[in-house]
Amino acid sequence: MKKVFEAELIAAIENRSAFAFAVLYDRYAAILFKIIFIHVKDQELAENLLEESFLTICNQIQGYHAQDSGFLLWMTGMAKKLALQKINESVPCITKRSSSRMAG
Numbered sequence: 493m494k495k496v497f498e499a500e501l502i503a504a505i506e507n508r509s510a511f512a513f514a515v516l517y518d519r520y521a522a523i524l525f526k527i528i529f530i531h532v533k534d535q536e537l538a539e540n541l542l543e544e545s546f547l548t549i550c551n552q553i554q555g556y557h558a559q560d561s562g563f564l565l566w567m568t569g570m571a572k573k574l575a576l577q578k579i580n581e582s583v584p585c586i587t588k589r590s591s592s593r594m595a596g
Contacts, residue, residue: 502563
């Protein structure tokens with residue numbers, strides 16, 4: 493397989509290249525999966541969030557600016573954010589009203 497450099501990969505993803513997406517997935521799926529799994533601790537949920545992460549990365553690729561952070565750091569931030577959002581959705585929120593009932 494042809495060696496694809498990060499800047500070329502990003503440009504190709506911006507142009508919706510299926511080849512670039514395959515390279516992106518092959519190159520980064522394992523590390524992103526590990527980051528997601530560390531937070532959610534559930535294989536199936538981590539796999540679903542990995543898929544969602546790649547879709548988000550591809551849809552928001554124009555928002556990536558190399559001068560702000562490295563590409564991997566940017567992607568891991570997105571994957572972690574999705575994992576934490578999913579965790580927060582599953583944790584019941586304690587309102588002031590219910591916490592005051594607990595206290596008294």
